[in-house]
Amino acid sequence: MAQQYKSWKDLPIGAVVPGGTCYLNKTGTWRVSKPVLDRSKCTKCLLCWIYCPDVAIAFDEENIGIDYDYCKGCGICANECPVGAIKMVEEVESQ
Numbered sequence: 001m002a003q004q005y006k007s008w009k010d011l012p013i014g015a016v017v018p019g020g021t022c023y024l025n026k027t028g029t030w031r032v033s034k035p036v037l038d039r040s041k042c043t044k045c046l047l048c049w050i051y052c053p054d055v056a057i058a059f060d061e062e063n064i065g066i067d068y069d070y071c072k073g074c075g076i077c078a079n080e081c082p083v084g085a086i087k088m089v090e091e092v093e094s095q
Ligand code: SF4
Pocket: 035, 051, 052, 053, 054, 055, 056, 057, 066, 070, 071, 072, 073, 074, 075, 076, 077, 078
């Protein structure tokens, strides 16, 4: 679990590549582990959103959500969440 950043706004400026290419394929079928979000712990810092390589984290003013059609289950979001609000579970356990 990363602790050094409280929000995506604290991240240093880095390289940016064009986004959206992951929408060409529904890569959720690749997943063997699934991120499960505990909304009671989530502070809406959006670090998971900025780190997700598949643009599979969505949010509005009320909630954060995971788009399982595109989430590949890499676990980066769970690793970077500063409050442990995302837990990776085996895909078979979550069904
Ligand atoms: S497990 Fe990986 S692909 Fe899925 S939402 Fe988290 S960071 Fe994105």
